[in-house]
Each structure stands twice: as C-alpha cells, then as structure tokens.
Amino acid sequence: MNLTQKGNALLLQIKVVPNASRTQVVGALGDALKIKVAQPPEGGRANAAVLEILAEKLRVPEGNLAIVAGHTRARKTVQILGLTAEETRMRLALLPANKLE
16 A cells, blocks of 8 residues: 655545445555445545545544545545544554565
8 A cells, every 4th residue: 555645635536446345444455555435436425435544543633634636537546634644554454464575
C-alpha cells in the first residue's frame, strides 16, 4: 500500500468496488487499499460511503478526508489530513483480517 506525503497531507491510492454485499475495508491490493461499499456509484453515493468508512477506520473526522482524483473511476486518490504515514499504516493494520503491507 502506497502512502505519499504531499505538504501536510497524505495521498492514499484506493480501489473501490461499489454494489458489494457489505461495506468493508478489504486490505492491500498492489499499491492500493481495496474498499467494498454497498452503495451504487450513482450520484456520488459510493464515494460518500468510502469517505465514511475510511474516517471510521482511521479514527479521523470525515472532513479530514477528500477524494482528490478518480471521482468517477474505481481507482481513486484520497487525501488524508491530520495523520502521519506511520499512524495511517498502524491504524489500518489493526483492522481485523486485513493483510496490509
């Protein structure tokens, strides 16, 4: 999983699977973090669900997260404010059944 520091923000590459049976952070998929969401991609609903679950799992306010690239694609870039790369990796590694690099 690739985290890139850009100024005071981190950039995280994610792969989103909309219309899944349940919303969950699956784990590392190459250089990205795979996230399944139950919501459809229409109207930005899947993007909103991605930010909601990431905020919950990273334990940061949802306002600290933003999709900065790939709004209409499965592969997206999420900007994270308020965490270091080390903190982000540690918080994601604590999720049950995740195999994160």
